[in-house]
Amino acid sequence: MVSVITPLQALPVDQLRQRTSTKWRTYPDDVLPLFVAETDFLPAPAITAALARAVELGDTGYTPPDPGVRAGYAAFAQRRFGWTVDPARIRTTCDVMMGVVEILRAVTEPGDRVIVTPPVSPPFYDCIPEAGAVVERVPLVDTGQGWHLDLEGIEAAFAGGARAILLCNPHNPTGTVHSRQTLAALADLAARFGAVVVSDEIHAPLTGRGATFTPFLDASPVAARVGYAVASASKAFNLAGLKCALMITADDATTQVVRSLPAEVEWRTGLFGALAAVAAFAPESDEWLDAQLAALDANRVLLAELLAEHVPAARYRIPDAGFLAWIDLSALGWGDNPAAKILREAKVALHFGPHFGEEGNGHVRLNFGCSPDVLREAVARVGALARS
Numbered sequence: 001m002v003s004v005i006t007p008l009q010a011l012p013v014d015q016l017r018q019r020t021s022t023k024w025r026t027y028p029d030d031v032l033p034l035f036v037a038e039t040d041f042l043p044a045p046a047i048t049a050a051l052a053r054a055v056e057l058g059d060t061g062y063t064p065p066d067p068g069v070r071a072g073y074a075a076f077a078q079r080r081f082g083w084t085v086d087p088a089r090i091r092t093t094c095d096v097m098m099g100v101v102e103i104l105r106a107v108t109e110p111g112d113r114v115i116v117t118p119p120v121s122p123p124f125y126d127c128i129p130e131a132g133a134v135v136e137r138v139p140l141v142d143t144g145q146g147w148h149l150d151l152e153g154i155e156a157a158f159a160g161g162a163r164a165i166l167l168c169n170p171h172n173p174t175g176t177v178h179s180r181q182t183l184a185a186l187a188d189l190a191a192r193f194g195a196v197v198v199s200d201e202i203h204a205p206l207t208g209r210g211a212t213f214t215p216f217l218d219a220s221p222v223a224a225r226v227g228y229a230v231a232s233a234s235k236a237f238n239l240a241g242l243k244c245a246l247m248i249t250a251d252d253a254t255t256q257v258v259r260s261l262p263a264e265v266e267w268r269t270g271l272f273g274a275l276a277a278v279a280a281f282a283p284e285s286d287e288w289l290d291a292q293l294a295a296l297d298a299n300r301v302l303l304a305e306l307l308a309e310h311v312p313a314a315r316y317r318i319p320d321a322g323f324l325a326w327i328d329l330s331a332l333g334w335g336d337n338p339a340a341k342i343l344r345e346a347k348v349a350l351h352f353g354p355h356f357g358e359e360g361n362g363h364v365r366l367n368f369g370c371s372p373d374v375l376r377e378a379v380a381r382v383g384a385l386a387r388s
């Protein structure tokens with residue numbers, strides 16, 4: 001029997017405006033915010049219960065070394081991705097970008113080059129210098145139908161001395177889910193040049209119907225050797241403010257690198273983040289996650305229909321994962337940063353395309369982790385501006 005999943009309902013805007021997070025406090029009330037990667041749903045009930053209990057108890061102290069999140073994530077990875085993770089090879093830290101910084105700091109020397117694959121998540125450009133390394137850009141290949149890693153370009157960068165690649169798997173902002181074959185080929189290249197792959201897998205639980213997420217460390221035995229993964233419940237369960245991420249390895253040498261990081265790296269894990277992550281990764285939250293995936297699936301298709309109706313000059317490809325849409329508005333002639341004009345004149349806040357690298361000129365990133373009504377209103381406002 002095919003089970004029918006009821007999509008999750010997002011909160012109405014009047015309630016969302018009572019939130020105090022970045023999404024709701026950056027712009028005045030006449031602006032519809034669809035920029036930063038926060039979602040508009042209520043938390044999974046198990047998370048609400050875990051946090052309410054912690055508040056009730058005054059359970060607001062330091063996070064213990066293993067608050068249960070290691071085994072919780074390993075069980076989640078097995079259920080959702082068919083990936084066997086050894087909980088003993090997981091350490092926590094406060095967020096994904098900090099995990100990335102600390103791993104890069106450990107595996108590179110100051111001034112080493114680290115590859116990014118633009119257009120890519122803006123913090124990637126900051127976290128590499130924070131680790132003392134230098135960004136080397138090898139843009140994704142845009143086939144016109146989708147995007148993929150430029151393996152030849154990456155090979156040339158490794159051959160030229162790049163020591164590591166910061167992979168976005170699945171990719172933000174294009175929503176690309178890299179194939180097992182591509183990831184295994186990337187691992188072979190890294191191994192050939194003695195380089196390291198750090199795989200940011202924060203969007204993995206949000207891989208949509210029709211796509212299969214391959215954890216980098218599971219792509220091949222070589223990938224298990226050359227890779228580090230950094231994961232979190234924070235995007236799929238909207239927990240970014242609570243601060244808990246996982247650094248995962250699959251090989252003795254890489255595990256030793258993560259174990260050798262300063263103890264402070266783990267002490268920075270937020271207790272509420274860890275408690276919420278344990279609840280998020282528990283089997284009882286699977287139904288909520290599936291309901292959210294159904295809502296996002298409906299929205300990513302609705303967005304295509306709305307753009308065709310209101311902004312036919314927009315180019316948008318339905319993403320395979322996540323709640324972020326990468327939209328090419330260059331045909332509108334609104335310059336390199338169309339989101340600036342849209343914010344000013346249509347009162348819709350989208351993420352600025354150029355912040356993702358020069359490949360983002362003429363583009364915007366739109367967050368569709370909202371209600372269909374908000375999506376309709378936002379695209380209608382942009383459409384009215386385009387017609388004006």
Ligand SMILES: Cc1ncc(COP(=O)(O)O)c(C=O)c1O
Binds near residue numbers: 095
């Ligand atoms: C690919 C990617 N990595 C990392 C982050 C930030 O994660 P964190 O807040 O855990 O550092 C984001 C936020 O949207 C993201 O899209």
